[in-house]
Amino acid sequence: MTSVLRAQALGKRYGRRWALRECTVDIPAGHVVGLVGPNGAGKTTLLKLAAGQLEPSAGEITVLGGRPAAGPAQLARVGFVAQDTPVYAGLTVADHLRLGARLNRRWDDALARERAERLGLDPSHKAGRLSGGQRAQLALTLGLAKRPELLLLDEPVASLDPLARREFLQGLMEATAEHQLSVVLSSHLVSDLERVCDFLIVLVGSRVQVAGEVEELLATHHRLTGPRRDPGRLPAGQQVVSARHTERQSTFIVRTGEPVLDPAWNVSRLGLEDLVLAYLDRDVAGERRVLLEVPR
Numbered sequence: 001m002t003s004v005l006r007a008q009a010l011g012k013r014y015g016r017r018w019a020l021r022e023c024t025v026d027i028p029a030g031h032v033v034g035l036v037g038p039n040g041a042g043k044t045t046l047l048k049l050a051a052g053q054l055e056p057s058a059g060e061i062t063v064l065g066g067r068p069a070a071g072p073a074q075l076a077r078v079g080f081v082a083q084d085t086p087v088y089a090g091l092t093v094a095d096h097l098r099l100g101a102r103l104n105r106r107w108d109d110a111l112a113r114e115r116a117e118r119l120g121l122d123p124s125h126k127a128g129r130l131s132g133g134q135r136a137q138l139a140l141t142l143g144l145a146k147r148p149e150l151l152l153l154d155e156p157v158a159s160l161d162p163l164a165r166r167e168f169l170q171g172l173m174e175a176t177a178e179h180q181l182s183v184v185l186s187s188h189l190v191s192d193l194e195r196v197c198d199f200l201i202v203l204v205g206s207r208v209q210v211a212g213e214v215e216e217l218l219a220t221h222h223r224l225t226g227p228r229r230d231p232g233r234l235p236a237g238q239q240v241v242s243a244r245h246t247e248r249q250s251t252f253i254v255r256t257g258e259p260v261l262d263p264a265w266n267v268s269r270l271g272l273e274d275l276v277l278a279y280l281d282r283d284v285a286g287e288r289r290v291l292l293e294v295p296r
């Protein structure tokens with residue numbers, strides 16, 4: 001299957017500090033990819049590298065088989081909705097659609113108008129007077145009407161209330177099914193990602209901690225609880241993601257393709273949220289522990 005995004009030892013450095021480091025991922029087409037990580041993890045950097053807005057300092061990245069921003073044809077295949085729903089406050093909804101039509105060679109005007117109408121976006125309203133949710137929907141409409149093959153969304157729901165978030169993600173899911181596009185979506189909110197994503201990338205401290213299809217990740221990660229044990233005594237095929245101990249008991253989260261047969265363990269499956277938290281909670285290269293926002 002063709003890759004929508006392939007990175008090999010990709011890195012971006014500002015001065016001596018790496019914003020993204022040794023990033024190797026291969027995202028097949030047709031997925032809604034959740035890119036999750038705490039503040040400063042490198043999510044925006046990866047999306048901007050994919051959009052061709054940044055040049056790598058190390059490694060390689062190809063998007064839809066080409067170099068990002070290789071030229072107008074490549075740019076037309078990728079939509080990028082930057083953080084904070086970038087719209088022009090002084091322009092009306094109709095102005096935005098006209099601008100989109102002028103700037104994008106594959107612009108789908110019928111889609112843009114139909115979507116704006118369905119969402120109740122009044123063409124005569126200035127973007128600056130729309131609510132945060134409406135602005136996010138306008139930005140998504142512009143991104144979709146561009147008819148990209150890959151849509152990159154940087155924290156599109158961060159400023160939205162739960163209802164607006166649900167509506168936005170619902171709209172995104174419908175649009176991806178209808179137009180067969182691939183999406184990479186960054187967010188802090190695991191519960192939102194759980195609803196829409198079928199591929200996950202967890203970034204912490206500028207490095208990819210885990211990447212893969214959600215179904216496969218959920219099938220291969222287990223929580224083991226039992227009598228206290230040193231992690232070094234687990235079988236070689238069980239990769240320890242996290243370990244917690246009390247005086248008498250150990251709880252491990254392990255990744256393994258094999259069944260866990262040791263009768264000493266009580267084995268349970270993980271939900272996506274627990275899986276993500278296990279990776280986020282690891283100490284990364286001695287850096288401080290990181291916490292993720294998980295709305296209840």
Ligand SMILES: Nc1ncnc2c1ncn2[C@@H]1O[C@H](COP(=O)(O)OP(=O)(O)OP(=O)(O)O)[C@@H](O)[C@H]1O
Nearest residue numbers: 014018019020037038039040041042043044045046
């Ligand atoms: N233009 C820049 N100059 C210097 N450092 C930068 C620049 N842009 C990003 N960084 C640094 O690179 C690291 C990764 O930033 P990035 O914006 O990619 O993180 P993020 O995961 O998107 O964070 P957030 O969730 O807060 O948006 C951070 O440490 C940040 O301070």
